[in-house]
Amino acid sequence: MNKKLLFEIGTEEIPARFIAKTKADMKGYLEKTLKELHIEYKSIELKCTPRRFVVVIDELAENQATVEEELKGPAKKIAFDENNNPSKALLGFLKGKDISPEEVYFKTVGKDEYAHIKLTKEGQAVKGLLKDIFEGMIKSTTFPKSMRWGGKNIRFVRPIRYFVCLMDEEVIDFEIEGIKTGNITKGHRFLGSSEIVINTPDEYEAKIKENFVILDDEQRKALILEQCKAVADSLGGTLMMDEDLLEEVNYIVEYPTAFYGEFDESYLSLPKEAIITPMKEHQRYFPVLDADGKLLNKFITVRNGDSYAIDNVKRGNEKVLDARLSDALFFYHEDTKKPLEAYVERLDTIVFQQKLGTILDKTKRIQNLSEKIAKALALTLPNLDRAAYLSKADLTTAMVFEFTELQGIMGRYYANLSNEPSEVAEAIYEHYLPRFAGDELPSTNEGIILALSDRLDSVAGFFAIGIQPTGSQDPYALRRQALGILNIMMEKKLNVRLFDLLDLALENFDFEDMDKQSVKSDLMSFFELRLKNLFTDMDIRYDVVDAIINIENSNPFDLLIRAKDLDAWVKNNSVTEALQTFSRISNISKESIAGKVDEALFAHDSEAKLNTAYNSIKAEVEAMLAKRQYVKALELLISIKDSVDTFFDSVMIMDENMDIRANRLAMLSNIRTTMESVADLSKIVNA
Amino acid sequence: MQMGAYKMNFQQMILKLQEYWSNQGCIIMQAYDSEKGAGTMNPATFLRALGPEPWKVCYTEPSRRPADARYGENPNRLYQHHQFQVIMKPSPDNIQDIYLKSLEAIGINPREHDIRFVEDNWENPTFGAWGLGWEVWLDGMEITQFTYFQQVGSIDCELESAELTYGLERIALYLQEKNNVYDIDFTDEIKYGEVFKKAEYEHSVYSFELSDKDMLLNMFNTYEKEATRLIDEGLVMPAYDYVLKSSHAFNLLDARGAIGVSQRALYIGRVRNMARKIASAYVKQREEMGFPLLKGGDINE
Numbered sequence: 008m009n010k011k012l013l014f015e016i017g018t019e020e021i022p023a024r025f026i027a028k029t030k031a032d033m034k035g036y037l038e039k040t041l042k043e044l045h046i047e048y049k050s051i052e053l054k055c056t057p058r059r060f061v062v063v064i065d066e067l068a069e070n071q072a073t074v075e076e077e078l079k080g081p082a083k084k085i086a087f088d089e090n091n092n093p094s095k096a097l098l099g100f101l102k103g104k105d106i107s108p109e110e111v112y113f114k115t116v117g118k119d120e121y122a123h124i125k126l127t128k129e130g131q132a133v134k135g136l137l138k139d140i141f142e143g144m145i146k147s148t149t150f151p152k153s154m155r156w157g158g159k160n161i162r163f164v165r166p167i168r169y170f171v172c173l174m175d176e177e178v179i180d181f182e183i184e185g186i187k188t189g190n191i192t193k194g195h196r197f198l199g200s201s202e203i204v205i206n207t208p209d210e211y212e213a214k215i216k217e218n219f220v221i222l223d224d225e226q227r228k229a230l231i232l233e234q235c236k237a238v239a240d241s242l243g244g245t246l247m248m249d250e251d252l253l254e255e256v257n258y259i260v261e262y263p264t265a266f267y268g269e270f271d272e273s274y275l276s277l278p279k280e281a282i283i284t285p286m287k288e289h290q291r292y293f294p295v296l297d298a299d300g301k302l303l304n305k306f307i308t309v310r311n312g313d314s315y316a317i318d319n320v321k322r323g324n325e326k327v328l329d330a331r332l333s334d335a336l337f338f339y340h341e342d343t344k345k346p347l348e349a350y351v352e353r354l355d356t357i358v359f360q361q362k363l364g365t366i367l368d369k370t371k372r373i374q375n376l377s378e379k380i381a382k383a384l385a386l387t388l389p390n391l392d393r394a395a396y397l398s399k400a401d402l403t404t405a406m407v408f409e410f411t412e413l414q415g416i417m418g419r420y421y422a423n424l425s426n427e428p429s430e431v432a433e434a435i436y437e438h439y440l441p442r443f444a445g446d447e448l449p450s451t452n453e454g455i456i457l458a459l460s461d462r463l464d465s466v467a468g469f470f471a472i473g474i475q476p477t478g479s480q481d482p483y484a485l486r487r488q489a490l491g492i493l494n495i496m497m498e499k500k501l502n503v504r505l506f507d508l509l510d511l512a513l514e515n516f517d518f519e520d521m522d523k524q525s526v527k528s529d530l531m532s533f534f535e536l537r538l539k540n541l542f543t544d545m546d547i548r549y550d551v552v553d554a555i556i557n558i559e560n561s562n563p564f565d566l567l568i569r570a571k572d573l574d575a576w577v578k579n580n581s582v583t584e585a586l587q588t589f590s591r592i593s594n595i596s597k598e599s600i601a602g603k604v605d606e607a608l609f610a611h612d613s614e615a616k617l618n619t620a621y622n623s624i625k626a627e628v629e630a631m632l633a634k635r636q637y638v639k640a641l642e643l644l645i646s647i648k649d650s651v652d653t654f655f656d657s658v659m660i661m662d663e664n665m666d667i668r669a670n671r672l673a674m675l676s677n678i679r680t681t682m683e684s685v686a687d688l689s690k691i692v693n694a
Numbered sequence: 695m696q697m698g699a700y701k702m703n704f705q706q707m708i709l710k711l712q713e714y715w716s717n718q719g720c721i722i723m724q725a726y727d728s729e730k731g732a733g734t735m736n737p738a739t740f741l742r743a744l745g746p747e748p749w750k751v752c753y754t755e756p757s758r759r760p761a762d763a764r765y766g767e768n769p770n771r772l773y774q775h776h777q778f779q780v781i782m783k784p785s786p787d788n789i790q791d792i793y794l795k796s797l798e799a800i801g802i803n804p805r806e807h808d809i810r811f812v813e814d815n816w817e818n819p820t821f822g823a824w825g826l827g828w829e830v831w832l833d834g835m836e837i838t839q840f841t842y843f844q845q846v847g848s849i850d851c852e853l854e855s856a857e858l859t860y861g862l863e864r865i866a867l868y869l870q871e872k873n874n875v876y877d878i879d880f881t882d883e884i885k886y887g888e889v890f891k892k893a894e895y896e897h898s899v900y901s902f903e904l905s906d907k908d909m910l911l912n913m914f915n916t917y918e919k920e921a922t923r924l925i926d927e928g929l930v931m932p933a934y935d936y937v938l939k940s941s942h943a944f945n946l947l948d949a950r951g952a953i954g955v956s957q958r959a960l961y962i963g964r965v966r967n968m969a970r971k972i973a974s975a976y977v978k979q980r981e982e983m984g985f986p987l988l989k990g991g992d993i994n995e
Contacts, residue, residue: 019790019811020810020811020813020828022813023813024813057811152815152826153826154825154826154842154844154854155844155851155854156785156842156854157784157785157787157854158784158852158853158854164826165826165827166785166787166842168787196794196804196809197804197805197809198805259810259812290834308834310808311808311810312808315805315806316805316806316807319806319807319833320807320808320833322833323807323808323832323833323834323835323868324808324833324834326833326835326868327833327834327835328834330770356951
């Protein structure tokens with residue numbers, strides 16, 4: 008007989024950002040655990056609101072499945088005594104297992120044979136296992152920060168206050184750290200009853216809906232969107248959609264009612280980001296746009312409740328937004344009384360890092376570094392220095408002080424208002440890009456160079472003073488900045504070695520106790536690891552990555568092409584034999600140095616043939632490399648495979664005559680060097 | 695606002711809250727007579743939150759934040775504002791409901807508003823304290839900080855307290871439908887500004903322009919030395935007074951811009967270090983006393 012199970016965790020308000028992940032974690036835990044426990048079921052469903060996680064398991068077996076288990080006993084040689092009767096050891100093993108010695112069989116494990124028995128394990132009643140299952144589920148759920156409450160020995164992200172546990176109409180009684188199960192749940196905090204009796208799992212959802220809780224996350228989300236759109240329609244505008252905001256709003260309400268509020272039209276003179284940021288980030292409001300995509304002086308927000316006395320709620324929210332916008336307008340007017348350049352000097356009051364100086368010091372380093380990078384890229388950019396000089400100026404404006412998210416954005420506005428060249432304004436904005444994984448990248452040359460300079464300065468600077476990310480500790484987000492550098496270099500196809508850029512960045516740091524060589528090598532390993540991770544995330548084989556990653560001599564853009572090409576080549580071709588041949592070359596010649604081959608020392612026909620074959624392709628392979636045609640270069644290179652094989656079959660490389668030996672090794676080293684300039688094929692395993 | 699509802703003045707609001715929480719078993723204490731930045735630093739919270747003994751208390755705490763001073767010209771920011779502080783230790787299971795009823799007691803009917811518990815991870819690094827909880831929003835405005843203490847004085851809380859900190863001026867602005875803090879009716883006859891505006895101006899001038907940096911630095915060092923000496927003598931309360939004093943001296947220096955950003959962390963570390971020592975000395979002291987409140991002992995021990 009299968010049953011339906013309902014388990015509810017009644018909580019205090021769970022932070023919205025954790026709910027979706029927790030839901031998935033809990034479901035995963037249950038699937039894994041029920042499988043391990045041999046408990047059958049049809050489906051597991053989880054639905055959540057800010058105040059509850061609700062698990063419904065359909066057609067849950069009443070008992071664990073019966074399973075046959077094999078147990079290993081004593082070794083055969085001690086299982087019987089001299090009279091061939093079961094020994095004490097064997098009887099001891101069988102004790103209490105309801106199995107006769109006749110049922111014992113023997114199997115070889117390792118060197119010896121051992122007694123074995125098959126034990127049929129009757130499944131236990133699932134009912135009795137539920138406490139352990141759900142206690143395990145709750146205790147295995149992790150959060151970045153969790154808490155204890157009321158002296159209980161349990162951690163969760165916010166307090167758990169009650170459980171409901173029903174199998175069909177039966178209440179399954181247990182408690183976890185003093186929190187008891189029952190069949191009583193709570194409705195909406197202000198609109199519903201706080202004592203709703205649930206008789207069967209099937210009636211749960213309808214009953215709490217009567218109590219103003221919409222349980223189904225997807226349904227609730229759709230409802231919120233529909234309501235918000237309807238309100239926007241009624242205002243003659245459109246909703247400025249934001250998936251993340253919608254998701255967040257969905258997990259802060261149990262019963263949504265969308266409504267709109269207004270703000271004074273005079274605030275529309277503010278840059279739109281200065282209006283949108285307080286609305287979305289601080290208050291969780293949706294902005295509303297007119298037909299031309301311009302902001303209206305309206306916002307849409309969602310109450311956790313019905314429409315009763317909603318004018319109060321509207322007025323209150325309008326008042327809060329008005330205070331924020333009035334601050335913003337005040338800041339904007341204050342800020343624009345002076346040109347943007349007037350804010351640069353005050354950067355000396357903001358410390359970047361004790362040893363690395365103020366933001367003004369950093370600005371000067373960015374100016375210096377960006378000029379050098381432009382030179383390395385052979386670009387002449389007359390506005391670059393100005394853009395670098397102004398890049399951080401907005402940090403001392405009142406607006407950015409209050410709304411840090413607006414850094415760069417306000418800088419661009421203020422630069423335009425100060426009649427700076429448009430390239431300068433754009434670069435100020437772009438130098439913060441990318442701000443997060445998947446964000447847009449800078450598009451102008453000035454923006455690209457500033458973005459690189461800023462990040463290179465930070466990463467190189469922190470390494471120079473001995474601050475590197477360790478484990479989960481990366482307080483200055485150096486990993487993210489390194490990824491930004493690599494992404495820009497790859498996407499923008501910059502033809503410059505990372506090694507050289509780091510060198511340039513390090514030129515700006517000279518500390519007494521700093522060992523430049525070791526800083527540089529730490530930086531290279533740090534970047535190499537980031538690159539490897541990036542490539543692995545692109546599903547490029549790890550051995551392919553190993554084969555191409557020669558970070559000192561390459562630029563990330565080139566490495567990306569190599570990685571993708573070689574990966575596709577290895578995945579699509581049966582190249583095992585060729586790889587074996589070239590690995591052999593690598594192994595035998597890796598201690599040797601490439602050099603001139605003396606034909607006079609050839610002792611066998613196959614030597615001359617290989618030398619000719621190699622010389623006939625060498626120049627062409629190099630030409631292909633110059634054009635970054637890596638697959639073609641590889642194909643051509645392995646075309647001499649037969650000559651190599653014949654060579655290996657015909658001669659002993661390690662000839663007794665040292666001159667002949669050296670000559671053969673030199674020839675192989677030449678081939679190896681050419682191969683490594685494409686990729687180190689010896690790193691590829693089992694193609 | 696309910697139509698025709700009686701709008702409580704500032705003082706009535708405080709009286710109501712005191713009455714309400716006293717009915718929940720809280721002792722009504724008075725503000726602690728030493729300058730501090732928040733009600734959390736009152737020893738009735740900071741120290742009592744430690745150890746296994748139950749504790750329920752409420753009080754109004756004038757809280758000084760020199761860096762927030764605005765010469766009496768900003769409608770919201772103040773050198774000194776008032777917090778109504780509640781500690782319920784251990785936190786009762788229905789503490790959220792109890793809190794919401796306190797709002798009703800001062801005229802906020804949840805049915806007529808939108809009240810939300812918005813994620814907040816509260817932290818006071820200077821005093822080595824943190825907890826999880828919420829900002830409570832009333833129609834989009836933060837009115838209370840609601841925290842379950844997890845650590846105080848860098849020591850894990852054995853019995854977790856719920857700490858409620860009401861921002862009294864904010865709530866009054868809302869209840870009285872005022873836009874400027876100085877227009878709040880303190881009583882029906884006296885405005886908030888009439889009580890505090892001049893003081894706000896003077897403290898702003900002092901904090902930003904006239905405070906004597908060298909003297910404050912000297913005081914910080916002297917207070918720190920005295921606190922350390924008293925900890926060694928086992929005198930928890932007098933030592934803690936000097937920690938509060940040093941913390942205030944630091945806040946004044948900070949507002950004056952006398953402490954560079956890199957040095958800031960060092961000063962904070964020094965205060966935290968003292969707070970940590972006192973916290974553990976306090977727990978040890980209570981243990982030696984046999985945790986009197988645990989055994990239902992005499993409060994005047």
